[in-house]
Each structure stands twice: as C-alpha cells, then as structure tokens.
Amino acid sequence: MKKWVYFILCLGWLTACSMNGKSEPAPSKPTAPIEVTFKTIPEVIQANQPTTLQVVVKQGNDAVEDASDVQFEVWKKGQEKHQMIPAKHQGKGVYAAEKTFDSEGIYFVTYHVTARNMHSMKQVELTVGEINKNEQEEGKDPAAQNQSDHSHDHHGLTIQLSPTETGKDQNTVFKINVQHEGKPLTNAHVTLEYWTGQEEKHTYVDAKEQSAGEYVANIKLSSVGDYHFRVHAIKGELHDHKVIHVHVK
Known part of the structure; x- marks a missing residue:
C-alpha cells in the first residue's frame, strides 16, 4: 500500500514539474504587408x-x-x-x-x-x-x-497604411509602408493628415521610421465613423500623397 501511495505522489510531482516547465508560446510575428x-x-x-x-x-x-x-x-x-x-x-x-x-x-x-x-x-x-x-x-x-x-516624381511610389479599422478613443499605432520602385524608401518625411467628412480642420501627425521603409504614428480618434487619411511621403525630389479611408467603430 505504501508503495502505491509513494508512486502516486511521485507521479503528481512529475506532472507538476512538467506543467511548470512548459515554455511560453513564442510571440506572434509582425503582420507582413x-x-x-x-x-x-x-x-x-x-x-x-x-x-x-x-x-x-x-x-x-x-x-x-x-x-x-x-x-x-x-x-x-x-x-x-x-x-x-x-x-x-x-x-x-x-x-x-x-x-x-x-x-x-x-x-x-x-x-x-x-x-x-x-x-x-x-x-x-x-x-x-x-x-x-x-x-x-x-x-x-x-x-x-x-x-x-x-519636380514631384509620382511614379514608382507605393504607399500602404494599416490598420484601416479601429475603435473610438483607442490608441492606435498606424503603420505606413513606403516603397519606391519596389524598394523600401528610407529617411523620408512621412506625415499623416486626417479629417472626417466635410470637416474643415485637418490634423497633421509626423510618423517616425522604425525600420527600413516602415513608419509609425500613434493616433487616438475620438469620433465614430469614417475618417479620411492623406499620407504624405517626401524625400528629395520624390513627393507623393495617397488618400485612404479609416473606419472607427
């Protein structure tokens, strides 16, 4: 009987060690554009x-x-x-x-x-x-x-913005991917200009480059509905802007 009790205690101890030794799941990889x-x-x-x-x-x-x-x-x-x-x-x-x-x-x-x-x-x-x-x-x-x-060159410049949907009063990190002729455009001046509907007031936020060709800006949108985002990208003679719609729920 003592042997069985000892066996059960050892089994429980091994199970607990196994559970405690489980490695945490690896962090998810950043979403590719x-x-x-x-x-x-x-x-x-x-x-x-x-x-x-x-x-x-x-x-x-x-x-x-x-x-x-x-x-x-x-x-x-x-x-x-x-x-x-x-x-x-x-x-x-x-x-x-x-x-x-x-x-x-x-x-x-x-x-x-x-x-x-x-x-x-x-x-x-x-x-x-x-x-x-x-x-x-x-x-x-x-x-x-x-x-x-x-001297604005509008050819070969590709601009992507994500996400295109967010929540009201939520701090959202907007990512802007800028490429010129298929290659990341580095050291550019990237600005987000946004407004709602027929609103005359436009807000401007500068984005910071966090990796080659990828720029980020933290923005909190206070109204539910559709926003217009105009992304400006400038580097030397290159100057382009794209209008993208963002929905706030």
Missing part, C-alpha cells in the same frame, strides 16, 4: 479593343483570396472624369476587370486594394495605341504639369 502586382492583358493596348486590368495580391508567399475591395480608377490624361471599375476575384490572388479604351492616348490607372485591414494603391501610366511625343505633351493636364514644375 500585402504586395500588389499590376499588369494589362494584352500588354500592348489598342483602342476599341477589350483590355483586362489585373492585379495579383499576395501577403508573404500566400495568395490573398479574401480581399474586401479591389477597384481600378481609370482616366485619360487631360480629362477630369474618372471611372471606378470594380474587380472580380479570379482565384489564386488574382483580381481583374475588363476595360475598353475608346480612343488612343495616355491614360492613368490607379489600383485600390483593401485586404486584411490594409490598403494599397498605386498609379500606373498606360499608352493606348500609337502616339507621338507631341501628342503626349498636348495630352498633359494642368495638374500633371504643375507636379512636373515642382
């Missing part, structure tokens, strides 16, 4: 012929199949009218929409991708048909000319 690749099919675009606008969305090595919103904003250089075209999920991280350009010229396409509390957008220039240099210059709109006069 979504990566978006844009292309047209066919690559050479002709007027009055259907063209597929396509993005492939990935997070790390995984295809993003659950993007909440993907749209293409299309307009012709020199025209104010913009067309928003929703994309359809094709599988394997591919989202696409069809567009027929009704005339030759220079067009702009900005893709807007919202997925997993992150937003990515980038402007791409497309040439439809065959145009010469003079036609390209004639097609420039005043806004584009002003940007050129101020």
Whole structure:
C-alpha cells in the first residue's frame, strides 16, 4: 500500500514539474504587408479593343483570396472624369476587370486594394495605341504639369497604411509602408493628415521610421465613423500623397 501511495505522489510531482516547465508560446510575428502586382492583358493596348486590368495580391508567399475591395480608377490624361471599375476575384490572388479604351492616348490607372485591414494603391501610366511625343505633351493636364514644375516624381511610389479599422478613443499605432520602385524608401518625411467628412480642420501627425521603409504614428480618434487619411511621403525630389479611408467603430 505504501508503495502505491509513494508512486502516486511521485507521479503528481512529475506532472507538476512538467506543467511548470512548459515554455511560453513564442510571440506572434509582425503582420507582413500585402504586395500588389499590376499588369494589362494584352500588354500592348489598342483602342476599341477589350483590355483586362489585373492585379495579383499576395501577403508573404500566400495568395490573398479574401480581399474586401479591389477597384481600378481609370482616366485619360487631360480629362477630369474618372471611372471606378470594380474587380472580380479570379482565384489564386488574382483580381481583374475588363476595360475598353475608346480612343488612343495616355491614360492613368490607379489600383485600390483593401485586404486584411490594409490598403494599397498605386498609379500606373498606360499608352493606348500609337502616339507621338507631341501628342503626349498636348495630352498633359494642368495638374500633371504643375507636379512636373515642382519636380514631384509620382511614379514608382507605393504607399500602404494599416490598420484601416479601429475603435473610438483607442490608441492606435498606424503603420505606413513606403516603397519606391519596389524598394523600401528610407529617411523620408512621412506625415499623416486626417479629417472626417466635410470637416474643415485637418490634423497633421509626423510618423517616425522604425525600420527600413516602415513608419509609425500613434493616433487616438475620438469620433465614430469614417475618417479620411492623406499620407504624405517626401524625400528629395520624390513627393507623393495617397488618400485612404479609416473606419472607427
């Protein structure tokens, strides 16, 4: 009988030691930003012929199949009218929409991708048909000319902001990922400008760089609803800004 009592006590002691010796779970890895690749099919675009606008969305090595919103904003250089075209999920991280350009010229396409509390957008220039240099210059709109006069390079700059949803009166660390031509843009001056609805007062907060191309800013939003965030990124002759919507619940 004593042997059984001794055995049970030893078993309990070993179990307790085993439980106390359990290692704590490793801290979760930081969320990787979504990566978006844009292309047209066919690559050479002709007027009055259907063209597929396509993005492939990935997070790390995984295809993003659950993007909440993907749209293409299309307009012709020199025209104010913009067309928003929703994309359809094709599988394997591919989202696409069809567009027929009704005339030759220079067009702009900005893709807007919202997925997993992150937003990515980038402007791409497309040439439809065959145009010469003079036609390209004639097609420039005043806004584009002003940007050129101020030596602002808007090409190849990608800006992502996360999260795009937060709670009222909650201290939120907003992360801004800035890349230029696919590489992290370091030592840039990044500012968050935000406001609600038609509010005239805009608040500005400088973001600090915590790693290569990643900037952070701590902000507390005091009202429920939708906020407009304009992210400004400046480095030398590079200057771009993107407007992203943040929902507060």
